Every structure is written in C-alpha cells, then in structure tokens.
Amino acid sequence: MTVELTACTYAYGRRKAPVLEDFNYQLPEGLTILLGPNGAGKSTLLKLAAAVVQPRSGDITFGRLSSRSKAYRTTVAWMPQNISAMPSLTVREYVAYVGWLKGMSRSDAWDRSAEAVASVELTDKSDAKTDQLSGGQLRRVGVASALVHDARVLLLDEPTAGMDPHQRRVFHNLLNGLTDRVQVLLSTHDVTDLAEEADHVAVLHGGSLLHSGTTPSFLAHAPQGSAPARLAEEAYTSLLGSRASI
Numbered sequence: 001m002t003v004e005l006t007a008c009t010y011a012y013g014r015r016k017a018p019v020l021e022d023f024n025y026q027l028p029e030g031l032t033i034l035l036g037p038n039g040a041g042k043s044t045l046l047k048l049a050a051a052v053v054q055p056r057s058g059d060i061t062f063g064r065l066s067s068r069s070k071a072y073r074t075t076v077a078w079m080p081q082n083i084s085a086m087p088s089l090t091v092r093e094y095v096a097y098v099g100w101l102k103g104m105s106r107s108d109a110w111d112r113s114a115e116a117v118a119s120v121e122l123t124d125k126s127d128a129k130t131d132q133l134s135g136g137q138l139r140r141v142g143v144a145s146a147l148v149h150d151a152r153v154l155l156l157d158e159p160t161a162g163m164d165p166h167q168r169r170v171f172h173n174l175l176n177g178l179t180d181r182v183q184v185l186l187s188t189h190d191v192t193d194l195a196e197e198a199d200h201v202a203v204l205h206g207g208s209l210l211h212s213g214t215t216p217s218f219l220a221h222a223p224q225g226s227a228p229a230r231l232a233e234e235a236y237t238s239l240l241g242s243r244a245s246i
C-alpha cells in the first residue's frame with residue numbers, strides 16, 4: 001500500500017492557474033527525495049499527500065483510504081517547511097500535542113513524545129519553551145512531531161534546512177532506521193547530500209515530473225565523464241536543462 005495521487009488538480013484559489021494539473025504519482029517504498037527549483041510545486045505536492053489541502057479534482061488514496069478520511073490523516077505525518085513555535089509550550093509538550101491532534105490518547109502522546117524528542121537529540125531541551133530554540137532546533141522539533149505517532153508515511157518538507165552537519169548526520173541515520181517500516185517523501189534543495197542515500201528520486205518542475213525512478217536511474221542522467229562526487233548535481237542540472245530546451 002502506498003500514497004497515490006490520481007489525476008489531481010490543485011490551485012491556490014479559483015482564479016489562479018493550477019500548480020498541479022491532472023497529476024499522477026505513486027509514492028514508492030523506502031526513501032524518496034523530491035527535488036525541483038523554487039516554485040516547482042514540491043510543498044504543494046507534500047501538502048496534498050498529507051491531506052492538509054484537498055485537490056480540486058482527482059483522488060488521493062492510501063490503499064482504500066481517501067485523503068478526505070480521518071483514518072488517512074492518521075496514516076500520514078507531515079512536517080511543514082515553516083515550523084511555528086508555540087510560545088506557551090515546551091518542546092516535549094509541543095511534540096505530545098501534535099500526537100494528540102493525530103488521535104493519540106494524552107498519556108500515549110506524552111509517553112511517545114519523550115522517545116521522539118530523544119531521536120532528534122533534543123532531550124536536554126525537553127523543558128525549553130519552543131520560542132527559545134534556534135531555527136535548526138525548531139526543525140528538529142518538527143521532525144520529532146512527525147515521528148511521534150505511528151504514521152506509515154512521512155512527508156517532510158525540507159527537514160534538514162538550517163541543521164548543522166552533525167544534526168544532518170543524526171537525521172540521516174534516523175531516516176535509515178525508519179525506511180524499512182515507513183515510506184518517506186522528503187523535499188530538499190540539497191541534491192548531493194541525499195541522492196546517494198535515497199531509494200528513489202522525483203524531480204518536479206513547473207508542476208510536472210521530469211523524473212520519477214530509482215536513484216541509479218536518476219544518476220544516469222549525469223553526462224558521461226561527470227566527477228563521481230558531482231553525479232547527483234550533474235544529473236539534476238542535466239534534467240532541468242533538457243526541460244529548458246523543450
């Protein structure tokens with residue numbers, strides 16, 4: 001079972017041109033990274049898959065669950081691009097609150113929040129108010145919030161933006177330990193960092209998928225003779241370049 005978008009059209013407002021039109025996508029197993037230039041529609045795709053917004057037409061499903069159902073919403077977890085601090089809540093309260101919003105009992109949410117906070121190495125900040133955190137720490141609270149309930153699909157919008165190199169490593173290790181039991185779709189502008197670790201890569205441009213396939217099939221777009229360390233970047237540039245020449 002997986003998240004599947006079928007013939008989806010979405011626009012921000014009735015008079016706006018659709019960001020995604022008649023869009024089809026099936027999220028593969030494992031870790032998929034979602035690449036694309038600014039404004040390509042990555043966040044919109046993640047919000048649709050997370051049932052934060054609903055398509056104007058078309059269907060989004062996980063097996064038999066429609067994105068309009070409560071059961072679907074508890075199956076997926078979404079980390080938005082911009083995490084807002086809640087000044088009155090501590091880190092642990094914030095994460096537990098998100099679990100409760102996803103339908104966990106208060107006690108389960110509270111218990112599991114400790115694990116989720118520990119997984120992003122924020123235990124020492126458990127009792128800190130969220131408005132006293134750095135930007136990178138707040139993103140880690142966002143990751144912990146996405147992990148607190150038993151989601152089967154994680155939809156993460158630029159989770160590593162603003163994280164220092166050590167925290168990126170912690171995050172990648174965390175993801176590696178998760179992808180045998182959850183599907184992950186993760187948007188990033190950091191082509192080199194993740195393309196090697198991802199099972200699949202999707203490249204979005206102007207609301208269309210330029211590529212959706214395994215990481216080796218993505219890397220194969222790099223021109224012959226590309227330096228190994230730059231394969232992902234070259235593949236990405238080449239894909240976008242081919243689009244420009246159409």
Ligand SMILES: Nc1ncnc2c1ncn2[C@@H]1O[C@H](COP(=O)(O)OP(=O)(O)OP(=O)(O)O)[C@@H](O)[C@H]1O
Pocket residue numbers: 012019036037038039040041042043044045081
């Ligand atoms: N709330 C909104 N209201 C109106 N238009 C929006 C809104 N959010 C996004 N858009 C528009 O939808 C299009 C796709 O935006 P989206 O945020 O999905 O792109 P993105 O690929 O995530 O970009 P970035 O890499 O800059 O985060 C853009 O043209 C953007 O201006």
